[in-house]
Each structure stands twice: as C-alpha cells, then as structure tokens.
Amino acid sequence: MKAITWHGKHDMRCESVPDPKIEAGRDAIVKVSSCAICGSDLHFYDGFMPGMESGDVVGHEFMGEVVEVGKENSKLKVGDRVVVPFTIACGECDQCKRQNYSVCERSNRNADMARKAFGHTTAGLFGYTHLTGGYPGGQAEYVRVPYADFAPIKVPNGIPDEDVLFLGDILTTGWQGAMNCDIQPTDTVAIWGAGPVGLFALQSAMILGAKQVVVIDEVPERLQLAADKGAITINFKMESTVERLNELTDNKGPDKVIDCVGMEAHAPYEAEHFYDRAKQAVMAESGRPHVLREMIYVCRPGGVVSVPGVYGGIVDKIPFGAAMNKSLTFRMGQTHVNKWTDDLLRRVEEGQFDSRFMITHRGSLEDGPELYKTFRDKTDGCVKVVLTP
Structure with a gap:
C-alpha cells in the first residue's frame, strides 16, 4: 500500500x-x-x-x-x-x-x-x-x-x-481545552494560536458561554477566520498582547487562557526567541515556551491555564513563582x-x-x-x- x-x-x-x-x-x-x-x-x-x-x-x-x-x-x-x-x-x-x-x-x-x-x-x-x-x-x-x-x-x-x-x-482537543477552563458567563477567554485547534477551542468557548473570546496569532488569514467566528483578535506582531488583553479586561487579565500552540511558539521579542531557538538547536530545550510564559504572566489571579498544545520534553525559564503566587490552576494533557x-x-x-x-x-x-x-x-x-x- x-x-x-x-x-x-x-x-x-x-x-x-x-x-x-x-x-x-x-x-x-x-x-x-x-x-x-x-x-x-x-x-x-x-x-x-x-x-x-x-x-x-x-x-x-x-x-x-x-x-x-x-x-x-x-x-x-x-x-x-x-x-x-x-x-x-x-x-x-x-x-x-x-x-x-x-x-x-x-x-x-x-x-x-x-x-x-x-x-x-x-x-x-x-x-x-x-x-x-x-x-x-x-x-x-x-x-x-x-x-x-x-x-x-x-x-x-x-x-x-x-x-x-x-x-x-482537533475538534475534541479544542473542546477539551475549553472544558478544562470551567467557563463561566462572566469569563474572558484568551486563546493563543488561530490554527485548527485554536479555531475549535474558539467555537467551543463560545458554545460554553464565554463573555468574550480573544484569539492571538500572527497570521492575518487565520486571525480573519477567528474574527469571522466572533473572536476579538490580536496580531502580536502589530500590537502588544499584554497591553491589549489588559485593555479588554479592565486591567484584570483574562479569566481563562488556552495554549493551542505548544512547543513551536514564536515570540515577538527577538532576544527571547533566539534564546529558545539556540537552546532547541543543541537539544538543551525541547520546546519554545513563549506562549506558556506569557499566559502565566497575563492570566487573572485565580484563573485557569489550559494546555492542549503539545510539548515534548524540557522547557526553560517558566515563571513558576508567578503561577504559584497568583493561585493559577493548570489543566493539560493529550x-x-x-x-x-x-x-x-x-x-x-x-x-x-x-x-x-x-x-x-x-x-x-x-x-x-x-x-x-x-x-x-x-x-x-x-x-x-x-x-x-
């Protein structure tokens, strides 16, 4: 065959x-x-x-x-x-x-x-x-x-x-990513990645009754698909994700955040991106966890971090102190x-x-x-x- x-x-x-x-x-x-x-x-x-x-x-x-x-x-x-x-x-x-x-x-x-x-x-x-x-x-x-x-x-x-x-x-993955968030009618849900899983997570979050859903990516065609399905979109190459999310949430941060990117994330900051790429090239790090870092930083205290995006091994410089002190809940998995x-x-x-x-x-x-x-x-x-x- x-x-x-x-x-x-x-x-x-x-x-x-x-x-x-x-x-x-x-x-x-x-x-x-x-x-x-x-x-x-x-x-x-x-x-x-x-x-x-x-x-x-x-x-x-x-x-x-x-x-x-x-x-x-x-x-x-x-x-x-x-x-x-x-x-x-x-x-x-x-x-x-x-x-x-x-x-x-x-x-x-x-x-x-x-x-x-x-x-x-x-x-x-x-x-x-x-x-x-x-x-x-x-x-x-x-x-x-x-x-x-x-x-x-x-x-x-x-x-x-x-x-x-x-x-x-990918449909069930997007759905599980949203279900792991325990979405409430007052929630702002932010989704990193407007690829297929992110687009299904967007549809899932809206079906589950989120107040507003924000999708972050850098590809205009994908962001347009997300906008067509009712999302507020952020092109991280054109504006600050952190500033825009704070603006949309009265500086409280999104209640629930979903990583639909995983181990091959792109960072808008050159130093961070090249650091991860260099470590990845010599197998000192298996993934580029920019999205994970950013989600921990912007998520509202007491919020949920959902990770349906795939990681393969070791990642570096995760702000775990921020996650612990902000009382964040992590839910993840295949x-x-x-x-x-x-x-x-x-x-x-x-x-x-x-x-x-x-x-x-x-x-x-x-x-x-x-x-x-x-x-x-x-x-x-x-x-x-x-x-x-």
Missing part, C-alpha cells in the same frame, strides 16, 4: 510499505477514506520530537471503512464507517475506567521507553514517536487499529467525511477523545460546529510531502490539509 513516511527532518516521502494485518483478536483493519496533517505532525517534521525512526508511517487524524476485524471484536463489522481517535485506549485499565484515555496503561507497546522519559507510561498514539508505541499512522491507504472494539467512533453514512474527520483529534465524542457527534449533527471553513488545502497521499511544507510555512493561506488516499 501507499503511505507517507518520515525519513528525517523535512524528509517526508510517499512510498510503498507492507499492508497491515490483524495481529490480535480485538484488532480491525480500516481502509482510510480521509486523513489530515496536524500541527503536532510538524514536531517530527521539524526534527524536534525524539523517538522517531526512519521509515515510520505517520499521521494520527484519519477515518474510513472497516474491511477486516479480529475474532474477538464484536463491536465492529466489515463495512462500518468509523473515525479513529489518535489516542489508543484499551477501555479496561484503571485509567480508562476513569475516562483518562490518553494515559491508558496498556496500549503503549514501548511503555518502558515512556517511563524513562515521563516517569510513567502514557497511551499509545498513531503515527507518532516510538515513545508512544511507534504505531503506524493514518496517512496511508490502510491502518491496523488495536483495541478496535473500544475506541473507534461509528458515524452515520449520510455525514460527509469533512464534517466528522476531526472528531478523532486528549481523552472518547470522553467527549458521543456529545460532540451530536453537536456536529446539529450544526453547532463548523469544520469545513478551516480546510484550505486538499490532495492525495502523493501530494502529502509537499503539503507538509506548505502547512509548516503557512504559505498559500494554508490552515488545514486534508488528504484522500
């Missing part, structure tokens, strides 16, 4: 790889109908994510049709149409019973490697680092889905792929996708979420390597890429 594979920094290829096979009784094989390039895919594209191996099949946003099931899989049948969550969850361990699916205790087949890096294992993830299991991903014609009798989301045949594809990651999908599928069917407005580029798997570059550089107005195998 054809799949997109990683061979090093900025070296993505569409090539032939072995077809997946049923390996366990709870497995399923899914023929991919649509997949997408995610912002967190750029972490290995740019060479910042440890644990990648040449030839890895990548991608964790995908959906399709079940073409084969293992003998112990009674949930799915051939012909079922499913969205597959990017987090692999067994549904039976202690963490899964608590609905903490992104820290499933069984699904990471490289659990010892994860324990050395994080102290404990986290869940397996599709198409990502071997720290999370090294499972072949969904930017491919077919995918083997482990524990497929639990996580895959069955969707009606009448709904187009592009309306439900993002239930497997998304517990299945915790939210029943409710979100209903909301999608009711038209509460708009997915298609952010899809700017479409292509085939063969187009994928070049579209990685377009997506990474944000050229040609690129916001979200969907591929059709």
Whole structure:
C-alpha cells in the first residue's frame, strides 16, 4: 500500500510499505477514506520530537471503512464507517475506567521507553514517536487499529467525511481545552494560536458561554477566520498582547487562557526567541515556551491555564513563582477523545460546529510531502490539509 513516511527532518516521502494485518483478536483493519496533517505532525517534521525512526508511517487524524476485524471484536463489522481517535485506549485499565484515555496503561507497546522519559507510561498514539508505541499512522491507504472494539467512533453514512474527520483529534482537543477552563458567563477567554485547534477551542468557548473570546496569532488569514467566528483578535506582531488583553479586561487579565500552540511558539521579542531557538538547536530545550510564559504572566489571579498544545520534553525559564503566587490552576494533557465524542457527534449533527471553513488545502497521499511544507510555512493561506488516499 501507499503511505507517507518520515525519513528525517523535512524528509517526508510517499512510498510503498507492507499492508497491515490483524495481529490480535480485538484488532480491525480500516481502509482510510480521509486523513489530515496536524500541527503536532510538524514536531517530527521539524526534527524536534525524539523517538522517531526512519521509515515510520505517520499521521494520527484519519477515518474510513472497516474491511477486516479480529475474532474477538464484536463491536465492529466489515463495512462500518468509523473515525479513529489518535489516542489508543484499551477501555479496561484503571485509567480508562476513569475516562483518562490518553494515559491508558496498556496500549503503549514501548511503555518502558515512556517511563524513562515521563516517569510513567502514557497511551499509545498513531503515527507518532516510538515513545508512544511507534504505531503506524493514518496517512496511508490502510491502518491496523488495536483495541478496535473500544475506541473507534461509528458515524452515520449520510455525514460527509469533512464534517466528522476531526472528531478523532482537533475538534475534541479544542473542546477539551475549553472544558478544562470551567467557563463561566462572566469569563474572558484568551486563546493563543488561530490554527485548527485554536479555531475549535474558539467555537467551543463560545458554545460554553464565554463573555468574550480573544484569539492571538500572527497570521492575518487565520486571525480573519477567528474574527469571522466572533473572536476579538490580536496580531502580536502589530500590537502588544499584554497591553491589549489588559485593555479588554479592565486591567484584570483574562479569566481563562488556552495554549493551542505548544512547543513551536514564536515570540515577538527577538532576544527571547533566539534564546529558545539556540537552546532547541543543541537539544538543551525541547520546546519554545513563549506562549506558556506569557499566559502565566497575563492570566487573572485565580484563573485557569489550559494546555492542549503539545510539548515534548524540557522547557526553560517558566515563571513558576508567578503561577504559584497568583493561585493559577493548570489543566493539560493529550486528549481523552472518547470522553467527549458521543456529545460532540451530536453537536456536529446539529450544526453547532463548523469544520469545513478551516480546510484550505486538499490532495492525495502523493501530494502529502509537499503539503507538509506548505502547512509548516503557512504559505498559500494554508490552515488545514486534508488528504484522500
């Protein structure tokens, strides 16, 4: 079959790889109908994510049709149409019973490697680092889905792929980022990043009843999309984020802040930006945490800092004293996708979420390597890429 594979920094290829096979009784094989390039895919594209191996099949946003099931899989049948969550969850361990699916205790087949890096294992993830299991991903014609009798989301045949594809990651990630804030009707919610996750966090915060939502970015096309959905926007290259947020909140600061950027943040201050880039280049720091620093500084005392943006390891110069003295609450993590999908599928069917407005580029798997570059550089107005195998 054809799949997109990683061979090093900025070296993505569409090539032939072995077809997946049923390996366990709870497995399923899914023929991919649509997949997408995610912002967190750029972490290995740019060479910042440890644990990648040449030839890895990548991608964790995908959906399709079940073409084969293992003998112990009674949930799915051939012909079922499913969205597959990017987090692999067994549904039976202690963490899964608590609905903490992104820290499933069984699904990471490289659990010892994860324990050395994080102290404990986290869940397996599709198409990502071997720290999370090294499972072949969904930017491919077919995918083997482990524990497929639990996580895959069955969707009606009448709904187009592009309306439900993002239930497997970015829609639920934006929703969890907002839900972690416990949004109240009096709240100002500030969101860093007007990419796909930020745009879903914006829609989520408005659905949950925020008084006002502010979105911060530097890309005019993305800020316009956020404004079209009702956000107040700040272009951090054109004005001070801190001053504008204080102006919008009577100098109290936003009540809730959401980091939809993660480890590849850009800073408007040259000294800070070059400091982080230099440390990142020599692997003394794995992420550029400008957004995290700024959120801690501007958040209203007693507020909530929500972090759905992905970080890979060590970050530097976090103003933890400010966070402690301001009594800030931190909530973060990879998304517990299945915790939210029943409710979100209903909301999608009711038209509460708009997915298609952010899809700017479409292509085939063969187009994928070049579209990685377009997506990474944000050229040609690129916001979200969907591929059709």
